[in-house]
Amino acid sequence: MNFCEEIENLCHELEKCQIQNCERLHPRIFSGVCIGNLKNICQQSEYCGLHHFSQEELEEEFTKQPINGIYKHNLCYKKCNNYNCKYLHPPWLEYICVDCENKNCDKTKLGLWHTTKWADIKKKVYEKYNINKLNPEKFDTDGDCSYEVQKYNFDKYCINYFQGICPHHRCQKPHKNWEDIKDIGEFQNLEDQVIKPCIKYDENKNKYVSQPQTLKCAVFMQKNSLQLMINQIQQRPQADIIFILDCTRSMDKWIEVSKKSISSIIAEFKKKVQINAAIRMAAVCYKDFSDGPNHIQYHNFTVRPEEIEKFLGNLKIEGGDDIPEDLQGALDVAYKLKICKDPASLLQIFIITDGPCHGRKYHNLAYDQKPDVQDLEEKLQKFVDLKQRFFLSFLQIHEQTQKMEKVIQSVVKNYQSAKIADKQFSDYIVFSLASTYNKSLSMNVNKEYEHVCSAQYTKQKDMPYMYNNRKNENYYDFFLSQIQKTQKTGQTLVFIENNQLQVNQQGEQQEVFKGFDQKNNVHIIIKIQKSIIKKFNSKTLTADDIDETNKITETKYKQQLIAKQLSHHFNFCCNRSNIQFTPLYYATPYLYLLEKPFKGVKLIYAESYIDIDLPWKKYTNNTEYRDECIDLTAFSHFSFQYTNCQMIITDLQGKSNILSDPAIHTSIQNQNLTDSTNLKDDGCRRFFLNQHPECLTICRQLQLIPTEIQQKSSESIVNQQNVPSQQVDAYFGNKISSDNRFKVCSNCNVLEKLEQKSDTFELCDSCKKESQNKDTVNCQCCNVTFEISLNFEQIFGTVVQYCQECQNKQCHTTVEKKCYYCSKRICLQTIKEIVINGKRIEICADAHYFLRQVKCKNCHSNYNFEQLLSQEDYYRNNYHCGCKNK
Numbered sequence: 083m084n085f086c087e088e089i090e091n092l093c094h095e096l097e098k099c100q101i102q103n104c105e106r107l108h109p110r111i112f113s114g115v116c117i118g119n120l121k122n123i124c125q126q127s128e129y130c131g132l133h134h135f136s137q138e139e140l141e142e143e144f145t146k147q148p149i150n151g152i153y154k155h156n157l158c159y160k161k162c163n164n165y166n167c168k169y170l171h172p173p174w175l176e177y178i179c180v181d182c183e184n185k186n187c188d189k190t191k192l193g194l195w196h197t198t199k200w201a202d203i204k205k206k207v208y209e210k211y212n213i214n215k216l217n218p219e220k221f222d223t224d225g226d227c228s229y230e231v232q233k234y235n236f237d238k239y240c241i242n243y244f245q246g247i248c249p250h251h252r253c254q255k256p257h258k259n260w261e262d263i264k265d266i267g268e269f270q271n272l273e274d275q276v277i278k279p280c281i282k283y284d285e286n287k288n289k290y291v292s293q294p295q296t297l298k299c300a301v302f303m304q305k306n307s308l309q310l311m312i313n314q315i316q317q318r319p320q321a322d323i324i325f326i327l328d329c330t331r332s333m334d335k336w337i338e339v340s341k342k343s344i345s346s347i348i349a350e351f352k353k354k355v356q357i358n359a360a361i362r363m364a365a366v367c368y369k370d371f372s373d374g375p376n377h378i379q380y381h382n383f384t385v386r387p388e389e390i391e392k393f394l395g396n397l398k399i400e401g402g403d404d405i406p407e408d409l410q411g412a413l414d415v416a417y418k419l420k421i422c423k424d425p426a427s428l429l430q431i432f433i434i435t436d437g438p439c440h441g442r443k444y445h446n447l448a449y450d451q452k453p454d455v456q457d458l459e460e461k462l463q464k465f466v467d468l469k470q471r472f473f474l475s476f477l478q479i480h481e482q483t484q485k486m487e488k489v490i491q492s493v494v495k496n497y498q499s500a501k502i503a504d505k506q507f508s509d510y511i512v513f514s515l516a517s518t519y520n521k522s523l524s525m526n527v528n529k530e531y532e533h534v535c536s537a538q539y540t541k542q543k544d545m546p547y548m549y550n551n552r553k554n555e556n557y558y559d560f561f562l563s564q565i566q567k568t569q570k571t572g573q574t575l576v577f578i579e580n581n582q583l584q585v586n587q588q589g590e591q592q593e594v595f596k597g598f599d600q601k602n603n604v605h606i607i608i609k610i611q612k613s614i615i616k617k618f619n620s621k622t623l624t625a626d627d628i629d630e631t632n633k634i635t636e637t638k639y640k641q642q643l644i645a646k647q648l649s650h651h652f653n654f655c656c657n658r659s660n661i662q663f664t665p666l667y668y669a670t671p672y673l674y675l676l677e678k679p680f681k682g683v684k685l686i687y688a689e690s691y692i693d694i695d696l697p698w699k700k701y702t703n704n705t706e707y708r709d710e711c712i713d714l715t716a717f718s719h720f721s722f723q724y725t726n727c728q729m730i731i732t733d734l735q736g737k738s739n740i741l742s743d744p745a746i747h748t749s750i751q752n753q754n755l756t757d758s759t760n761l762k763d764d765g766c767r768r769f770f771l772n773q774h775p776e777c778l779t780i781c782r783q784l785q786l787i788p789t790e791i792q793q794k795s796s797e798s799i800v801n802q803q804n805v806p807s808q809q810v811d812a813y814f815g816n817k818i819s820s821d822n823r824f825k826v827c828s829n830c831n832v833l834e835k836l837e838q839k840s841d842t843f844e845l846c847d848s849c850k851k852e853s854q855n856k857d858t859v860n861c862q863c864c865n866v867t868f869e870i871s872l873n874f875e876q877i878f879g880t881v882v883q884y885c886q887e888c889q890n891k892q893c894h895t896t897v898e899k900k901c902y903y904c905s906k907r908i909c910l911q912t913i914k915e916i917v918i919n920g921k922r923i924e925i926c927a928d929a930h931y932f933l934r935q936v937k938c939k940n941c942h943s944n945y946n947f948e949q950l951l952s953q954e955d956y957y958r959n960n961y962h963c964g965c966k967n968k
Contacts, residue, residue: 101251280925320424328369365380407440408440441455446482473518531577537574602831604670609687655784656784659783661780698735700735703733862883864887864893899924
């Protein structure tokens with residue numbers, strides 16, 4: 083086939099194509115070539131990164147000699163490890179000297195091929211990767227049934243793929259790189275994946291059964307592993323263990339001992355205390371400032387000891403120019419880990435080091451890069467204040483840490499240390515954990531709960547707005563579709579405290595209770611209508627009352643989500659326009675379906691607790707009030723314009739820049755947003771007439787359009803004398819102290835200090851780091867390879883078996899579609915329909931692809947999809963189109 087004449091039919095992704103049933107051409111000889119340029123689509127040759135050949139230049143490239151089906155333009159000379167790189171990376175590429183190619187080589191690097199001559203490289207590759215003195219260029223391109231091909235079983239493979247010219251994305255014969263089969267011998271024990279019928283005949287069962295088409299890569303976190311995590315976290319009491327290890331060169335032996343011992347330590351600990359506690363582990367490994375900006379590395383909490391072992395095994399044990407190390411920095415990192423917020427839980431820290439921290443106050447050494455440091459006590463006191471059940475154990479390896487240990491003991495009441503040998507390491511840790519646990523049971527944690535029960539929670543993953551003004555779209559419909567895509571549910575244990583919150587946080591219509599969600603590790607504020615509680619106390623609560631409060635609960639959940647999403651969009655737009663502003667965040671909402679009712683109801687609304695030591699502030703209400711000092715009404719104006727004038731957020735209140743309890747005025751005919759605070763069109767009119775009669779500076783910077791009410795109001799103000807204008811030149815929210823600005827992590831709900839005005843990304847530093855560590859897995863529904871941050875999703879409680887597209891299609895939750903031939907469930911992305919005699923038959927992508935290869939036994943014409951084959955005829959490729967040829 084002359085591929086240069088088939089440019090329009092080429093797939094842009096070639097071998098990287100993830101569409102299983104893609105019908106375009108995928109010859110790998112085009113690897114590294116910009117298909118878009120050949121189709122006159124790509125105009126960015128400077129940034130594209132691929133070869134921008136003209137068709138004539140490409141035809142000339144194909145006249146040159148390939149090496150095992152690979153041309154020079156196919157090779158990645160960056161030698162990258164990028165999974166998505168569109169160049170080829172044969173194993174012999176590592177021997178080619180890139181510096182010679184760039185003409186700046188000094189010929190001193192040993193083991194490389196210092197030549198730019200393609201013929202010389204070809205000779206070396208053929209010597210290294212020949213099989214029985216053969217290579218793909220010696221095979222007959224017109225027919226793959228030559229003597230050598232059959233003699234050495236090469237006909238098991240696609241010969242055209244060896245030569246780089248197979249056009250098929252899914253071929254009937256396996257695609258293998260020539261270099262990969264050198265050591266397989268006579269190829270008799272292969273289990274290569276070949277396109278075959280989606281069924282096979284099971285002689286034992288005497289029937290046709292499903293036949294797997296491709297092997298699926300193992301998923302890192304299987305269902306049972308996730309369930310283990312959920313079950314353990316649900317149980318009480320909970321113990322968090324943090325290993326803080328010095329990983330400089332002198333600690334090499336102790337890191338190895340720690341790595342080998344952790345799993346057995348946890349197992350022995352469970353036996354010793356005879357409990358089934360939820361035990362989570364984390365590790366913080368530190369060096370010194372001189373070892374670079376990443377001198378502290380960590381692994382967040384996990385219930386799987388082998389993850390910590392793997393983390394320690396991948397560490398580079400190096401550095402340590404002077405004896406003191408950055409223990410204070412390690413304690414800072416440990417404090418920011420996802421420590422259980424349940425006040426009744428236990429926190430145990432092990433410090434394992436042979437050197438003191440910085441500061442002459444903590445050692446008697448002659449040299450210290452930072453001799454004036456004296457904040458170790460402050461770092462330790464944060465843990466003491468965080469947990470009543472906080473214990474610290476120090477493993478004494480060298481006497482030079484004794485002075486530091488005395489300081490630690492003066493701060494931490496529950497402190498113990500021991501000088502140990504490596505053989506005693508595990509015994510000491512187990513003993514320490516057991517004694518810590520037993521001592522913690524006798525400690526009285528002053529916490530009484532009014533209500534404790536299991537519950538199903540509902541929450542949303544981050545719901546970013548699509549960052550454009552959707553002129554012709556109903557915002558609420560768009561919002562509901564996003565809820566479906568981002569909603570997460572699971573089981574947890576909810577603890578509700580006695581009502582001890584301040585009266586000014588209660589609100590006029592609701593009572594507020596503080597609680598704790600154990601699975602999501604978050605303190606929550608539960609809000610219930612006062613009228614419901616009054617009826618519950620008087621025993622007059624009816625089923626209709628419960629139905630009504632359920633509607634109000636769902637309304638509050640959606641109102642908070644809308645406000646949270648639009649505040650996210652507001653922050654984004656301000657950042658994009660380089661506007662000086664104080665970002666706004668809303669507390670994270672939750673819905674809980676309790677196993678046993680609280681105050682007479684099972685469905686309750688809650689949100690993450692705004693744990694800031696500041697008074698509650700009312701910036702606006704839902705009618706006329708506006709704080710004259712801090713004017714945040716521009717956000718309400720923004721919400722009006724960016725929902726296409728369909729709704730407006732008012733009643734802005736909270737602590738500092740963290741808000742809660744929004745009111746939404748909307749005339750959208752939907753009962754789910756109807757409550758007593760929604761004044762509909764009249765609420766919008768009152769807002770622009772009384773709270774925001776004149777646009778602020780930020781309104782113009784965001785290009786918000788003044789309403790007719792504002793225009794009339796502005797004219798009225800101009801015509802009056804001695805009436806000050808509302809024009810504000812200072813940046814938005816500048817009266818909110820810079821020391822009291824926070825953000826809410828959209829993943830773990832932690833409140834984090836907002837250090838920079840530009841840092842409005844709604845993930846805390848820890849979650850942000852976790853989200854960037856990607857792993858490659860295969861979707862168990864459509865089998866597409868995709869990237870996902872497993873640790874990040876584990877924190878969120880996501881089962882990572884399905885790609886985002888299958889989750890969006892709800893493949894695993896909708897009614898199953900089954901293939902007519904193999905009866906296995908079909909991914910809704912790849913389902914195929916054939917219409918025979920007016921009847922729609924659903925088949926899987928494997929069956930559809932196989933049928934396209936079926937030919938008439940008489941005339942060899944392709945299957946016409948007009949007659950339904952029986953399972954037997956389908957399996958045996960027994961098709962007759964109706965012709966009379968023999």
